[in-house]
Amino acid sequence: MTLVLSVLTSTMLATAVQAAEGPGTKTADSYRFVVVPKVVHPWFDKVNEGAQQAAAAIKAQTGTEVKIQYSAPQSASVSEQNQIIERAIATRPDGLIIDLLDPNGNRSVLRDASSQGIPVTLFDSSNPEGMNLTTVGSDFCEQARMAANRLVELLDGEGQVAIMMGVPTAPNHAERARCARDVFESTKGIEVVATGVDNDDINTAQQQASAIMQANPGIDGWVASDAAGPVGIGQAIKEAGKTGKVKLVGLDDLNQMLALIREGVADSSSASRPTMQGYWAVINMWQHATGAVTPDHIDTGNVMITPDNIDSYNKQ
Numbered sequence: 150m151t152l153v154l155s156v157l158t159s160t161m162l163a164t165a166v167q168a169a170e171g172p173g174t175k176t177a178d179s180y181r182f183v184v185v186p187k188v189v190h191p192w193f194d195k196v197n198e199g200a201q202q203a204a205a206a207i208k209a210q211t212g213t214e215v216k217i218q219y220s221a222p223q224s225a226s227v228s229e230q231n232q233i234i235e236r237a238i239a240t241r242p243d244g245l246i247i248d249l250l251d252p253n254g255n256r257s258v259l260r261d262a263s264s265q266g267i268p269v270t271l272f273d274s275s276n277p278e279g280m281n282l283t284t285v286g287s288d289f290c291e292q293a294r295m296a297a298n299r300l301v302e303l304l305d306g307e308g309q310v311a312i313m314m315g316v317p318t319a320p321n322h323a324e325r326a327r328c329a330r331d332v333f334e335s336t337k338g339i340e341v342v343a344t345g346v347d348n349d350d351i352n353t354a355q356q357q358a359s360a361i362m363q364a365n366p367g368i369d370g371w372v373a374s375d376a377a378g379p380v381g382i383g384q385a386i387k388e389a390g391k392t393g394k395v396k397l398v399g400l401d402d403l404n405q406m407l408a409l410i411r412e413g414v415a416d417s418s419s420a421s422r423p424t425m426q427g428y429w430a431v432i433n434m435w436q437h438a439t440g441a442v443t444p445d446h447i448d449t450g451n452v453m454i455t456p457d458n459i460d461s462y463n464k465q
Contacts, residue, residue, distance in 0.1 A: 354381025
């Protein structure tokens with residue numbers, strides 16, 4: 150999304166610079182922000198890419214050095230994520246940018262950061278109850294409804310479907326699954342016959358999807374609530390020889406997901422914009438570090454990727 154971000158840099162970043170350099174703000178020669186995603190994952194690599202682009206843009210516009218320290222848990226473990234955040238807090242960064250695995254489970258380390266005066270921005274996540282941190286990301290429910298409604302259209306409103314969960318405690322994954330189920334339950338001819346849990350791991354998703362399709366041979370379609378899920382589902386569909394027979398509407402824009410659309414294994418994918426999330430999380434964190442007033446939420450939007458627009462989407 151280099152083109153999109155370059156346009157934003159020349160317009161919205163200029164506004165951000167003005168806000169960060171306005172009355173009552175403070176500046177420094179350099180800042181260090183720690184980015185902590187849910188897990189090692191290609192989707193978060195795109196977030197990191199956007200974060201690095203924002204650091205370069207701030208440098209180009211203001212001369213201020215911004216260092217991005219990217220620290221990802223090896224597994225989707227709340228305790229491991231909390232340990233990484235605790236270690237980061239001990240180094241006294243200028244800000245933390247986090248995608249929460251579990252708002253309740255992460256609450257104590259967020260409070261620890263706050264008590265030590267370290268600002269926090271959340272991306273692709275929701276505030277724990279009672280907290281008011283800036284969030285950056287898309288509307289999870291809208292993204293899920295886009296995928297579920299497209300699958301309903303593909304099936305002409307009739308058929309058996311399954312939902313692949315990511316990490317059950319993750320607020321974005323849980324909300325997407327709930328909203329997709331709401332769409333299906335409101336469609337008289339659609340029956341949800343199974344729900345898998347892949348913990349945002351492609352291999353686990355493939356194993357879960359294979360087992361579910363074997364146990365439910367009449368399944369007509371799939372949606373997922375995490376980026377790894379549809380990639381694993383697509384692999385299971387190919388392995389079972391059901392390409393074209395079982396419809397798949399994916400989630401997000403991993404290269405493997407785009408390849409599945411090109412191959413005809415998946416019809417489409419309801420995508421958030423991870424690169425943009427990383428970009429604007431850093432811009433927000435930098436503004437916060439300078440003392441500027443920051444928004445409650447930055448909406449980076451969703452887009453439906455289809456065979457008709459995949460080439461133009463890939464050039465963004």
